Amino acid sequence: MRLLVTGGAGFIGSEFVRYWLKNHNQDNIINLDNLTYAGNLDNLTNIEKFPNYQFIKGDICDAKTVNNAMKGIDIVVHFAAESHVDRSILEPSKFIQTNILGTAILLESALQHKVKRFHHISTDEVFGSLDLNSSTKFNEETPYNPKSPYSASKASSDMLVRAYYHTFGLPITISNCSNNYGPYQFPEKLIPLMIINAIQGKPLPVYGDGLNVRDWIYTEDHIKAIELILEKGAIGETYCVGGESEIANVDVVKKILSILNKEEKLINYVKDRLGHDRRYAISNHKISTKLGFKPAHNFESGIKSTIAWYQNNRPWWERVLKGDYQKYYASQYEK
Ligand code: NAD
Ligand code: DAU
Numbered sequence: 001m002r003l004l005v006t007g008g009a010g011f012i013g014s015e016f017v018r019y020w021l022k023n024h025n026q027d028n029i030i031n032l033d034n035l036t037y038a039g040n041l042d043n044l045t046n047i048e049k050f051p052n053y054q055f056i057k058g059d060i061c062d063a064k065t066v067n068n069a070m071k072g073i074d075i076v077v078h079f080a081a082e083s084h085v086d087r088s089i090l091e092p093s094k095f096i097q098t099n100i101l102g103t104a105i106l107l108e109s110a111l112q113h114k115v116k117r118f119h120h121i122s123t124d125e126v127f128g129s130l131d132l133n134s135s136t137k138f139n140e141e142t143p144y145n146p147k148s149p150y151s152a153s154k155a156s157s158d159m160l161v162r163a164y165y166h167t168f169g170l171p172i173t174i175s176n177c178s179n180n181y182g183p184y185q186f187p188e189k190l191i192p193l194m195i196i197n198a199i200q201g202k203p204l205p206v207y208g209d210g211l212n213v214r215d216w217i218y219t220e221d222h223i224k225a226i227e228l229i230l231e232k233g234a235i236g237e238t239y240c241v242g243g244e245s246e247i248a249n250v251d252v253v254k255k256i257l258s259i260l261n262k263e264e265k266l267i268n269y270v271k272d273r274l275g276h277d278r279r280y281a282i283s284n285h286k287i288s289t290k291l292g293f294k295p296a297h298n299f300e301s302g303i304k305s306t307i308a309w310y311q312n313n314r315p316w317w318e319r320v321l322k323g324d325y326q327k328y329y330a331s332q333y334e335k
Helices: 011-023 063-070 085-090 092-112 149-168 190-200 219-232 249-259 285-291 299-312 314-321 324-333
Strands: 002-006 028-033 053-057 075-078 117-123 172-177 179-181 204-207 213-218 238-241 246-248 267-270
Touching: 002 011, 011 028, 011 219, 028 063, 053 063, 063 092, 075 092, 075 219, 085 092, 085 149, 085 324, 092 117, 092 149, 117 149, 117 219, 149 172, 172 219, 179 190, 179 219, 179 299, 190 204, 190 249, 190 299, 190 314, 204 249, 213 219, 213 249, 213 299, 219 238, 219 285, 238 285, 246 249, 249 267, 249 299, 299 314, 314 324
Parallel strands: 002 028, 002 075, 028 053, 075 117, 117 172, 172 238, 179 213, 204 267
Antiparallel strands: 213 246
């Protein structure tokens, strides 16, 4: 099989590329990524010389590049996106461009090239926000109710993917996953940001009252869910994927501090995110009963191995912290 992976130099996409080449070594992977601030070829150094791996630096919004990359492809796994909610508040237009237009260009090309499967990676944020005091979880029937420019752009891309299935018969699947964490995550996101600041003895900026809840899934479990969907999922279907670990932000931060043996006085409550979704929770009922998915990691084991990775890979994040990231950090946290 020949797979076109978009966004394979990012956090989750690179986990997929590393995992797939290790476990499906008869397959070929073409990784199409334009290396935005979040794309990092350091995530792929151990596989870059594999004969069945090829990297193309290119933009999913460029139809010519996409059509060239699509030649002879059996399966598209589409990760490429602008992925950070805070940046979507600072600059929504980039999200509309990449997440909506880029997905539309990929879908059209996949249709023209008659790919056997287009798998679209989406998010639980498309469903909106849940009350803190309810036990409701998102599932495949939950109506879309996105609240941020990021989630609105992902919801739009999901709708386009469904439209290409219903209108043109493109063989699609979609997964809507909860918050990922693990090695190689860009330090703008909660968990790596808090680990790195704690290691450096810097303040940990918790938005609002810190009681917002997220469901956390270890990246490798997300990749295994995608593998199950590619191998056994039904065409046209959507699968929700969660880590079965709902935790309040401040408890995530306290956990990190306690594992690193640092004091809680490093916690700094700061101005809340605009339109901050209160709670996400997602049901694994469909993917567990239909495809046999069960996350292998609980938060306790996943956060320990994630922290150990950041402790042992200091050169990786020290390089990332240089340059543009400093400007972003200052504009987000030091205004
Ligand atoms: P990321 O920001 O770490 O990586 C995104 C990658 O896409 C980068 O390598 C970047 O260079 C590439 N990219 C961006 N714009 C591009 C363009 N125009 N052309 C080509 N490549 C481009 O993101 P991530 O956290 O790995 O998320 C990957 C996907 O998973 C996204 O679609 C995101 O919406 C979805 N998702 C993320 C999470 C999460 O918790 N991180 C949860 C659920 C779903
Ligand atoms: O739910 C899936 C989504 O999870 C993905 O689709 C997104 O791509 C991914 O970025 C993530 O979105 P969140 O907004 O939930 O993740 P983030 O790591 O930015 O924030 C997690 C929570 O922590 C959220 O409630 C905001 C809070 N937070 C975040 C940062 C960066 C803080 O309190 N302080 C911070 O500095």
